[in-house]
């Protein structure tokens with residue numbers, strides 16, 4: 090009989106061999122597997138039933154052609170994906186990403202993370218993810234609409250409120266969800282609100298869904314600080330990105346008395362010593378859909394650094410909220426040297442494994458994405474609840490539900506880490522707690 094450690098290593102090698110070239114997927118699997126040695130020791134039945142091997146294999150993977158025509162009449166062919174990873178706890182649930190970097194390995198890493206994230210919320214949702222290598226940048230509303238319609242023309246066969254419920258991710262927001270829902274309704278003839286989340290509140294969306302990933306991430310960081318008898322009040326913060334997650338992370342930090350001095354996009358970052366003017370950022374990003382550089386053109390005391398390193402800006406709280414692997418070992422060392430106390434991942438897997446190690450060794454409170462950014466999908470589940478009961482809740486009530494879910498996610502990670510002899514290690518806490526919930530449900534459902 091091999092030891093749990095040898096067993097885990099061989100499972101990881103199998104995943105690499107069976108999924109060649111999918112580096113981000115390998116990375117996400119490795120991070121979870123590395124936490125599971127004590128779990129297999131305590132629950133030998135999980136090894137016996139090959140729970141890890143089963144969880145690493147998606148239930149179903151769909152890859153499809155998405156042809157569409159641009160405004161000049163030129164035809165484009167993109168590739169669409171929906172990976173239905175695990176439905177032990179509920180219908181597959183997870184966003185769609187439209188970005189030129191998308192390929193199967195990205196969707197699988199996101200889908201895999203989603204399974205554990207969704208389990209941590211305690212709500213009845215399985216995990217999945219989808220998207221396309223379509224680049225929405227610079228495309229007109231009409232082009233985006235035609236692309237979304239073509240994408241849905243294939244995807245509609247595979248989704249449903251009891252089957253698989255997509256939402257947004259990078260490049261997919263309220264506008265795209267609207268076009269996708271419109272096409273779903275047209276193809277099926279059904280007003281099936283619960284088939285997509287992140288809808289506009291004017292026609293079935295949940296209030297707070299737009300704010301929820303960012304708000305939830307700040308609640309999580311606030312809980313980590315409280316566990317150390319500290320708080321967000323007065324903290325200097327850096328938030329990378331300037332999309333939906335970053336914008337509402339900044340908003341909640343400001344509401345809790347912190348000050349965000351820098352944010353970014355893929356071209357560079359802005360630094361504003363007085364604290365970022367969020368109304369201006371919303372105008373530039375949400376209304377005008379322009380680059381963040383425009384901020385420094387308007388706010389004279391702000392400084393724009395093209396291609397610069399946002400993690401070199403001194404801060405006490407860092408919230409990487411742009412994309413995967415944006416914060417590496419060197420960035421982590423700089424943050425630690427500058428006195429960073431807490432890191433909360435708003436994006437999915439933004440910190441490299443070596444970066445995470447630096448934070449853990451330095452005793453920084455580190456909230457991994459699958460726990461910290463779970464507020465988005467949790468509020469999607471609240472949207473599904475409202476749709477199922479044909480109800481709509483107030484902003485205040487929904488936000489209170491979100492806050493209480495995030496306190497619950499924090500508590501679960503904290504207690505699990507302590508229970509497995511790694512107090513304060515939220516990475517281990519999130520991985521183990523998420524894994525146990527999914528594995529127990531799968532065991533109960535038999536060999537399926």
Ligand code: GLU
Nearest residue numbers: 183184256257258466469
């Ligand atoms: N894309 C988001 C995430 O990474 C939200 C998914 C959802 O709301 O279904 O969790």
